[in-house]
Amino acid sequence: MIRKEWLILITLFFLLVGCSKVVVCNEPYVIMGTGCCLDQNGNNICDKDESNTSEEQKSAAKKETSTTDSQEQKNIVKNEILDYTSYNLNELKGDLNSILGSEYSWEEDSSDLGFYNSNHLKLYAIQEPDEGIISSQEFYERFSAKKWTGYLHFLNQKNMGLLQPELDKKSFSSEEKYREYIIYRITVEQTIREKVIDVGNGKVMEYQLLNWKFDNNGYFEGVWENTLLIYKIYCSPDKIIYIRPGGDMLGMSMSEAKRSEVYNNWESTVLFVRKKMLNLSNRILQECPVDKDFFSNFPENEFKSSKTFYYYKPVALEQFWKLSTDVSAKVGPAKNYDGNVIESKYTLEQIDIIFNNNDAFDIQDNLFLDIKTIADSKEEEDFVSEKKMGYFLKVNEPLPVSIDHSLAKPQFSDNLSIHVSLYVQEKGKAPIRPTDYVLFTNNTLVKK
Numbered sequence: 245m246i247r248k249e250w251l252i253l254i255t256l257f258f259l260l261v262g263c264s265k266v267v268v269c270n271e272p273y274v275i276m277g278t279g280c281c282l283d284q285n286g287n288n289i290c291d292k293d294e295s296n297t298s299e300e301q302k303s304a305a306k307k308e309t310s311t312t313d314s315q316e317q318k319n320i321v322k323n324e325i326l327d328y329t330s331y332n333l334n335e336l337k338g339d340l341n342s343i344l345g346s347e348y349s350w351e352e353d354s355s356d357l358g359f360y361n362s363n364h365l366k367l368y369a370i371q372e373p374d375e376g377i378i379s380s381q382e383f384y385e386r387f388s389a390k391k392w393t394g395y396l397h398f399l400n401q402k403n404m405g406l407l408q409p410e411l412d413k414k415s416f417s418s419e420e421k422y423r424e425y426i427i428y429r430i431t432v433e434q435t436i437r438e439k440v441i442d443v444g445n446g447k448v449m450e451y452q453l454l455n456w457k458f459d460n461n462g463y464f465e466g467v468w469e470n471t472l473l474i475y476k477i478y479c480s481p482d483k484i485i486y487i488r489p490g491g492d493m494l495g496m497s498m499s500e501a502k503r504s505e506v507y508n509n510w511e512s513t514v515l516f517v518r519k520k521m522l523n524l525s526n527r528i529l530q531e532c533p534v535d536k537d538f539f540s541n542f543p544e545n546e547f548k549s550s551k552t553f554y555y556y557k558p559v560a561l562e563q564f565w566k567l568s569t570d571v572s573a574k575v576g577p578a579k580n581y582d583g584n585v586i587e588s589k590y591t592l593e594q595i596d597i598i599f600n601n602n603d604a605f606d607i608q609d610n611l612f613l614d615i616k617t618i619a620d621s622k623e624e625e626d627f628v629s630e631k632k633m634g635y636f637l638k639v640n641e642p643l644p645v646s647i648d649h650s651l652a653k654p655q656f657s658d659n660l661s662i663h664v665s666l667y668v669q670e671k672g673k674a675p676i677r678p679t680d681y682v683l684f685t686n687n688t689l690v691k692k
Contacts, residue, residue, distance in 0.1 A: 272284050272286070330376075330480055330481065330482050330483075330533070331479055331480040331482065331483045331532065331533055333360070333370070333372075333483075336370065336479070336483060337350045337360070337370070339531045340362075340368065340370075340485070340528070343524070343527050343528060343531070344362070344368065344524075346362075348362035348363055348368065349362075349363065350362060350370065353397070356397050358371055358372050358373070358374070359371050359397055360372075365490075366397070366398055366488075367487070367488045367489075367490055368485070368486065368487050368488070369397065369398075369485070369486045370483060370484070370485055370486075371394065371483070371484040371485075371486065372482055372483060372484075373386075373482065373484060376481035376482050377478070377481050377484075378481050380478070380538055380539050380540075380541055380542040381541065381542075381543070383478050383542075384542060384543050387449070387476055387478075387484065388438060388449060388543075388545075388547065389436050389437075389438035389449075389451055389547040389549075390547060392451075394486075395451070395453050395472060395474070398470065398472055398474065398486075398488070399453075399469050399470055399472070400469060400470075401604075402604040402605060403468065403469050404455075404469060405604060406555055406560060406564075406605075407432055407434075407468070407553035407554070407555060408553060408554050408555060408556075408559065408560065408563075408564060409553065409554070410552070410554055411425065411554075411559065411563075415559075415563070424558075424671055425556050425558075425559060426460075427460075428556060428671060429554045429555065429556035429559070430457055430465075430468075430554065430555040430556065431457065431458050431459070431460070431552060431553075431554055432455055432456065432457055432468045432552070432553045432554065432555065433454070433455075433456050433457075433458060433503075433550065433551075433552055434453070434454065434455050434550070434551045434552070434553060435452070435453075435454040435456075435548075435549070435550045436451075436452065436453055436454075436547070436548065436549045436550075437451075437452040437546075437547065437548045438450065438451045438452070438546065438547040438548075439546045439547075440542060440543065440544045440545075440546075441522060442539075443522050443523075443525050443526040443529065444526050444529075445526050445529035445530050445536055446477075446478070446526075446529045446532075446534060446536050446538065446539045447539040447542050447544075448475050448476060448477050448522070448525045448529075449475070449476040450473070450474075450475055450518070450521075451472065451473070451474040451475075451476060452472065452473055452474075452514070453471070453472040453474075454467075454471055454472075454510070455467060455468040455469045455470075455471070456468070456471075456506065458503060462502055462503045463500055463501065463502060463503075464500070464501045464502075464503070464506045468555075471494060471510075472488070473488060473489055473494065473514065473517065473521075474486050474487070474488050475487045475488070475521050475522070475524075475525050477525050477528055477529060477532070478532075478534055478538070478539075479528070479529070479532035479533070479534060480532060480533045480534055483532075485528055485532075487521060487524060487525065487528070489517045489520070489521060493513075493516075493517050493520075494513060494517065557670050557674065558670050558671055558674035561607075561667075561668065561670075561674050561675065561676045561677070562674065562675050562676065562677065562678070563677075565603055565676050565677050566601070566602040566603040566677075567599060567600070567601055567602065567603070567637075567666070567676050567677040568599070568600045568602055569597065569598070569599055569600075569664060569666075569677070569679045570597065570598045570600075571595065571596070571597050571662070571664060571679070571681055571689065571691075572595070572596045572689065573592060573594065573595045573596075573662070573681075573683050573687070573689050574592075574593045574594040574595075574687065575590050575591070575592065575593065575683065575684075575685060575686075575687045576590065576591055576593035577589070577590060577591070578590055578591040578655040579591070586655065588657055589655045589656070589657060590655070590656055590657070590660075590685050591649070591653065591654060591655050591656070592617065592627065592649060592654060592660060592662070592683065593648060593649060594646065594647065594648040594649070595615065595627070595646075595647050595662070596644070596645075596646045596647075597613075597644070597645050597646075597647075597664060598642050598643070598644045598645075599637065599642065599643040599644075599645075599666055600640070600641075600642050600643070601637045601638060601639050601640065601641070601643075602639075602640065603639065604639070605639065606636060606637065606638045606639055607636070607637040607668070607676070608635065608636060609635065609668040609669075609670075610632070610635055610668060610669060611632070611633035611634055611635065611636075611637060611643075611666060611667070611668060612630050612631060612632060612633060612666070612667055612668070612669075612673075613628055613630075613631040613633050613645065613664075613665070613666055613667075614626070614628060614629055614630065614631075614663075614664075614665045614667065614673075615627040615628040615647070615662065615663065615664055615665075616662075616663040616665075617654045617660055617661060617662055617663070618660070618661040618663075619654045619655060619656035619657075619660055619661075620656050620657055620658050620659060620660075621659075621661070625653060625654050627647075627649065627654065627662070628647055631645075631647075633645065633666065637666075637676075643666075656685075657685075658684070658685065659682050659683065659684050659685075660682070660683040660684075661680065661681070661682055661683075662680065662681045662682070662683055663678065663679075663680050664678060664679050664680075664681070665678040666678075679691065679692075680692040
């Protein structure tokens with residue numbers, strides 16, 4: 245009986261095996277369900293299942309690789325150019341001294357790093373740009389007059405910072421002050437001109453910057469800052485050279501001359517100086533690593549701009565001077581002359597002020613202090629009048645003052661307006677950035 249059961253089981257086993265299909269897939273195929281599929285990259289995923297994303301991934305990877313390779317190649321090429329055409333600084337200094345016929349020191353300017361000046365006059369200077377310049381177009385874009393700020397290296401930047409835009413009547417508290425501004429202000433015409441000139445061994449940019457003062461009738465009154473005539477010379481990717489004529493070459497007789505005459509005289513002076521400066525520029529280019537072909541596509545656009553600025557000391561002090569004023573105040577109960585407290589009345593017992601000159605210049609003038617108050621929006625009173633504050637207001641040196649008031653004034657019930665004015669005498673009182681505050685009975689002080 246047992247043998248018969250075993251025979252039945254064995255027979256059923258062979259029947260099942262015989263009915264099953266054994267799947268075998270040879271590389272590059274892999275098993276998929278009851279069949280095979282192509283897997284050429286050997287990641288055990290059918291190629292047809294990953295084909296939808298594969299092309300996008302490949303394209304993105306190819307693009308990223310191409311961009312990276314392209315940028316790396318550009319950097320390699322740029323570095324090779326910089327290494328090949330750079331000019332050793334000491335060698336350049338020696339060559340310039342030979343050309344200029346003087347033994348200049350060429351010390352780096354501590355206040356303007358990257359500039360090396362021939363001497364304190366800065367008639368000649370070498371600049372090492374932050375980044376190397378490998379094309380004439382790049383040089384033009386960065387160093388032409390439209391964007392170039394290097395002219396500040398050759399000027400007193402503090403003086404340039406004093407120039408103001410024109411102000412209209414709305415900027416003044418009265419018609420009288422506006423008329424004074426129109427009459428007494430200094431008018432400065434700022435003219436910038438630039439042209440590209442071929443000198444044989446390359447091209448240079450001739451840059452002019454004029455800051456000239458004229459009166460209200462158009463007569464020349466002098467210069468606000470140095471008149472600049474600069475020749476910009478591209479020497480190598482890491483060296484730009486600037487040369488200027490000395491003051492003896494730019495001497496002009498322009499006293500009491502009209503505007504048109506002054507500009508005509510200047511043009512004649514430039515024509516006289518230009519030949520010598522261009523010859524000098526050409527000799528320098530001959531020593532520089534730059535090749536003449538570098539300038540073949542150099543833009544030759546002429547540039548000219550003209551703007552008018554003004555300076556009037558009272559306006560400069562009142563509206564533009566960088567003076568900070570810190571005020572604290574102490575409120576106490578108002579008292580009459582007998583020392584008795586006046587009910588529901590308060591007074592300004594003490595005020596502490598610190599003035600700080602954050603501007604570029606010291607103020608060297610007789611300084612005075614006025615403090616005016618208005619109690620509960622009524623009449624104005626003098627808390628302090630024409631208090632002498634010394635002769636100097638130095639840059640970044642605090643000027644403190646503390647004032648207590650023993651009198652019963654000013655008295656107020658709700659609030660006290662306080663006007664603080666440090667001033668000099670210039671066409672009357674010329675306040676230096678006056679400030680206004682409101683003081684409340686709880687000692688809260690709010691700046692208006």
